[in-house]
Amino acid sequence: MKNGARETLADVRIPLVKVPAHPVRLELPTQEKAALKERIKLLLNEQNAVLVAHYYTDGDLQDLAEETGGCVADSLEMARFGTEHPAQTLVVAGVRFMGETSKILNNEKRVLMPDLEATCSLDENCPIDLFADFCDRHPEHTVVVYANTSAEVKARSHWVVTSGIALPVIRHLAEKGEKILWGPDRHLGRYVQRLTGAEMLLWPGSCVVHEEFKADALRQLRALHPQAAVLVHPESPQDVVDQADVVGSTTALIQAVCTLPNKEFIVATDAGIFNKMRQLAPDKILLGAPTAGEGASCESCARCPWMEMNTLQKLAQTLETGAGEIHVAADLAARARVPIQRMLDFAKTLKK
Incomplete structure (x- = not known):
């Protein structure tokens, strides 16, 4: 020090x-998913709404946000994007504090979330x-x-x-x-x-999520992949951070995959980030940092169960019913x- x-x-x-159990995710048939996405696109357009999604949400939501002129980003950029975008309704796919932050910075706009129960530890x-x-x-x-x-x-x-x-x-x-x-x-x-x-x-x-990464198991994985760069979010325990080649925010870790010459990367953050990493660096090999090992409470904890509450079905329902609106009192905001x-x-x- x-x-x-x-x-x-x-x-x-x-x-x-x-902590809620990870929801059982049943993959929608291709045609049903395509129809649902088209329905959401129509609803967004009809309501002058834009979708912003966090890097940790499901890949389908991330892809849909970008396809419809929204954004995929960290929590601050999500709120900042909403401030600059002319849409009067912001649909925030993430966890509750992200919806609140968007509302704080855009108090005159309507802010919706697919699931208001999606919180953060x-x-x-x-x-x-x-x-x-x-x-x-x-x-x-x-x-x-x-x-x-x-x-x-x-x-x-x-x-x-x-x-x-x-x-x-x-x-x-x-x-x-x-x-x-x-x-x-x-x-x-x-x-x-x-x-x-x-x-x-x-x-x-x-x-x-980050609490569950195990230092000893990470050392073993590094030994199996000695050429891999280790990317760690600083919410991880110190003995995991100490093994990192890059420590940084979600945005910084994505940039590292794109710019570092390594072919392989061991990533210690929520696995939802892999969607953007694969999109920007399809030739790179991405390995999730281990959460199993001594002291582990699960086999693979590297997904936030609250982020997983965000689904295409809930998004469509929110737009159809107006449920899931975030309210922050004006004086508090x-x-x-x-x-x-x-x-x-x-x-x-x-x-x-």
């Missing part, structure tokens, strides 16, 4: 998250009552929260960050001598702290928009 900085994990008892790990109380007990700290949080938690923060901009933001704050209260992902927080030397209090949350806009403005200074 730099400058004698301390890494301190918050002494907070976070709630246990009930990081969001659930960080309820506003516990988090606000912890912030109140540490008023000398600057509160920085990851995008994977509720609108209420964002509104209680000074900064919102994504994995792609967390490092420069924390480095900027550390250089000013500020102490950081970070939430909710402890692995990403620890990664950022090690690289910046910032003094940070880490909220003890984690992602149920205004408060939550402040730390998000602070990040966006900071990102512009980085580009300059």
Whole structure:
């Protein structure tokens, strides 16, 4: 660690998250799927709506978003795209905090989601009552929260960050001598702290997908594929991050597959990202980082069960019925928009 900085994990008892079982996915017959996609395209057009999908959603949804003039991206770019797009209805295929962020930045637009029950373990790990109380007990700290949080938690923060901009933001704050209260992902927080030397209090949350990657099993897989580059999302445990050739956001990992000369890649993040990687680099061989091994609770956990709640069928139903609309009170949206806009403005200074 730099400058004698301390890494301190918050002494907070976070709630246990009930993780849903992975849904049974029955592949639709080709003609039925084609007809369903055409129906969705018609509904999007009729309702002046645009579809934005996260990299972790099903490949059919990602493909449909791009076919209809929408986008496939990380959570921040999804919201930013919606701000710039003229459509008055945004359909967000992802998890609930992504829909909320889109609504916060586009409060005058209608925001729909295929399934409002699609949440996120990081969001659930960080309820506003516990988090606000912890912030109140540490008023000398600057509160920085990851995008994977509720609108209420964002509104209680000074900064919102994504994995792609967390490092420069924390480095900027550390250089000013500020102490950081970070939430909710402890692995990403620890990664950022090690690289910046910032003094940070880490909220003890984690992602149920990235938490399951196993370091010993990864070493064994690397031995079998010694020429493979290892790509790791920083929400992963430290002993997995330590083995990475590239650590970065979803966008950064996709760029690595496209630009690095390696033929093979071992990827430690949600397997939904493979759809975009294969689209952009069809000649590359992609291997999922292992989740099985000592201490494993499943054979293959590298899919978010909440992301899997997004389906073509639910998307069509949402557009047909208007169900699944995201609501964020105007005053709450205004408060939550402040730390998000602070990040966006900071990102512009980085580009300059």
